[in-house]
Ligand code: ATP
């Protein structure tokens with residue numbers, strides 16, 4: 001390919017709305033262009049990268065035994081009503097109407113479609129297991145589309161769905177997918193690690209997200225240096241020392257004393273109560289949070305120095321219909337305002353308490369009377385707790401639940417997600433089969449997503465420097481850029497450049513020959529910005545000594561080689577750097 005025959009509009013500066021480096025580079029390198037918020041066109045060079053990532057995904061899915069299909073993006077709403085997600089997913093669902101005023105949703109994901117399909121096509125254990133996948137455009141009405149392809153309103157996903165006879169078989173399918181994912185991201189040149197993930201309101205099942213560590217990621221991953229533990233913060237736990245968990249006043253005789261109300265005028269926060277004259281350490285306080293869960297109030301108790309994890313709460317309660325209560329709702333439920341709330345003596349409102357509080361004595365909490373608190377609270381004795389669970393957000397330095405070493409937290413980009421779904425969708429949409437005894441059973445499902453367009457950008461986020469992108473050979477738009485410094489069509493430089501171009505292409509290498517009539521500096525800059533893995537520079541001066549220059553984009557020095565060795569040397573470098581061909 002000659003540069004002048006493709007279209008690669010590079011930019012010196014990124015548009016000001018591009019905040020993160022990968023987004024800026026996508027635009028500057030001319031790989032994508034924005035239509036409007038969250039909507040992008042893949043330009044010719046960008047599309048080459050996208051296709052490569054897609055092909056890697058496709059090859060590995062096929063290798064893992066999954067079968068490719070292509071489902072409609074427009075979906076009738078009734079299947080969403082049947083699965084029970086029409087309401088729950090309504091904040092991301094794009095809806096459209098046809099001329100008869102019939103409603104459709106634009107698929108944000110395809111569990112409903114594939115399960116309906118399988119319900120009609122497969123009815124015997126003989127035809128299981130099956131795994132179907134597609135690579136297709138998804139639509140999500142994201143509240144805040146941002147960071148380019150990272151969070152778009154329309155994006156390309158690989159989504160796969162497995163169907164099995166029972167839970168064990170489903171686990172096997174899940175593991176096969178998790179292995180395939182490791183291969184996919186490794187082949188894309190990405191360092192992506194599987195981390196335990198929230199299973200959401202479906203609950204109970206197994207779920208892992210594939211995370212690419214990056215400062216600009218939107219997730220926090222809690223992990224242990226040993227490699228023994230990694231989890232999304234929405235799911236992560238830690239092993240707090242026993243002493244930390246029993247609360248405050250074990251050694252304090254007052255701990256067994258009766259509760260005692262005291263005045264705390266103006267005290268509104270945990271910190272207020274830590275100060276003089278009260279001096280109650282945060283870990284000796286009970287924080288009382290009020291939520292409206294499916295239209296009814298509920299209380300959640302946390303230790304004063306701990307943060308609630310709403311995702312854990314939703315998973316525990318089995319609903320995402322919850323929100324913090326407003327002050328008036330709180331007053332109606334408890335008779336006091338935030339700052340003076342407590343659960344002692346509360347009977348009408350269900351109380352959920354964080355595990356860490358179990359057995360805590362000598363605690364201080366609000367009295368449900370404005371400007372008052374109570375001390376000497378022994379949670380087991382004084383509070384009627386409906387359920388205990390882990391509702392806490394892990395903090396840096398807490399002990400790893402596996403090794404006990406201090407946990408770390410870092411930001412990461414979610415590029416993929418594997419999920420054991422159980423029978424929720426198969427039961428709702430009738431994906432049933434007859435087992436060996438002729439008994440009807442629901443299929444056990446799994447779903448597996450990869451954000452293909454997000455993965456393209458994650459590769460850039462992980463592979464860039466001050467000059468631009470450096471693509472891994474496996475997903476590079478072209479493997480080699482030949483920069484011709486004299487572009488006279490019949491001149492010696494172009495003749496040699498074309499020969500090298502043709503010989504490399506004959507060996508399956510993808511080559512772009514920069515035949516633009518521009519200053520060498522700007523041609524070099526563009527090839528560095530777009531990030532072709534290997535550059536071959538040819539000019540009259542170097543040809544005069546019978547040489548050309550080979551320059552790896554990343555991690556290698558420029559090398560002068562004899563012009564007749566250029567192809568051989570380039571092939572050697574490419575093969576050593578992952579070129580398969
Ligand atoms: P997120 O938490 O980032 O919103 P999700 O958990 O809702 O993502 P899934 O339903 O698991 O996403 O979708 C599978 C994959 O699709 C994700 O792992 C991610 O890589 C990608 N993805 C999801 N939403 C978007 C989006 N708005 N833009 C680009 N890629 C996305």
Ligand code: MG
Nearest residue numbers: 209414416417
């Ligand atoms: Mg996800």
